[in-house]
Amino acid sequence: xxxxxxxxxxxxxxxxxxxxxxxxxxxxxxxxxxxxxxxxxxxxxxxxxxxxxxxxxxxxxxxxxxxxxxxxxxxxxxxxxxxxxxxxxxxxxxxxxxxxxxxxxxxxxxxxxxxxxxxxxxxxxxxxxxxxxxxxxxxxx
Amino acid sequence: xxxxxxxxxxxxxxxxxxxxxxxxxxxxxxxxxxxxxxxxxxxxxxxxxxxxxxxxxxxxxxxxxxxxxxxxxxxxxxxxxxxxxxxxxxxxxxx
Numbered sequence: 526x527x528x529x530x531x532x533x534x535x536x537x538x539x540x541x542x543x544x545x546x547x548x549x550x551x552x553x554x555x556x557x558x559x560x561x562x563x564x565x566x567x568x569x570x571x572x573x574x575x576x577x578x579x580x581x582x583x584x585x586x587x588x589x590x591x592x593x594x595x596x597x598x599x600x601x602x603x604x605x606x607x608x609x610x611x612x613x614x615x616x617x618x619x620x621x622x623x624x625x626x627x628x629x630x631x632x633x634x635x636x637x638x639x640x641x642x643x644x645x646x647x648x649x650x651x652x653x654x655x656x657x658x659x660x661x662x663x664x665x666x
Numbered sequence: 667x668x669x670x671x672x673x674x675x676x677x678x679x680x681x682x683x684x685x686x687x688x689x690x691x692x693x694x695x696x697x698x699x700x701x702x703x704x705x706x707x708x709x710x711x712x713x714x715x716x717x718x719x720x721x722x723x724x725x726x727x728x729x730x731x732x733x734x735x736x737x738x739x740x741x742x743x744x745x746x747x748x749x750x751x752x753x754x755x756x757x758x759x760x761x
Contacts, residue, residue, distance in 0.1 A: 528749065528750065533742065540738070544735055547731060547735070551728065554728075558725070558728075559725055559728050559729075560728060564728075564732070568732070568735070571735060571736070571739055574739060574743075575738075575739055575742070577754050578739070578742050578743055578746055578753065578754065579742075581754070581755040581756060581757055582754055582755065582756050582757070583756065583757050659754070663753065663754030663756075664754075664756060
């Protein structure tokens with residue numbers, strides 16, 4: 526007997542985008558409210574895990590055609606190079622900088638902090654490590 | 667008065683959680699335990715919400731959504747394990 530999980534797949538198509546949007550919100554809210562790169566990365570990998578549960582490993586590989594080990598490496602590289610900005614500006618390692626008046630095209634005047642880039646590295650490392658663990662465990666038959 | 671109502675509802679939700687824990691321990695079959703654990707997750711959402719009203723803070727509102735999502739994913743993973751015996755299939759040929 527074939528199992529038809531139409532309800533699960535249809536619900537997943539809607540819920541995955543909500544979870545992903547919530548993870549992005551958690552990531553950007555991390556400076557002033559609870560959240561940050563770690564929880565945001567865990568929620569992003571939670572969305573991908575939900576896709577893995579509703580579909581299968583091959584489909585998710587087709588949706589996200591990336592090797593998640595490279596995602597981990599990219600996150601480590603971003604965090605490290607954020608620290609190197611301080612050295613190139615004759616300050617100690619991991620000195621962060623803060624620009625109060627930056628004009629972005631759509632958002633307008635905003636303030637940017639290099640700690641957000643460090644947090645982006647943490648985000649990518651958490652997503653990469655979690656997805657590598659789950660995909661490796663899931664695929665041994 | 668408001669504080670009293672909040673504490674009373676916290677007590678009621680706690681009692682219902684204890685009864686769910688009884689079902690988790692006693693439940694004859696595994697699906698009983700899974701449904702009870704899912705309901706405990708939803709009760710945790712309620713406890714967190716009431717507690718954030720009592721403590722007069724909005725710092726726990728992320729936790730509410732987080733518990734909801736995690737309970738959903740966990741219940742789906744467990745029910746898929748009960749139905750198919752495998753949580754993540756390698757190659758699904760019926761779609």
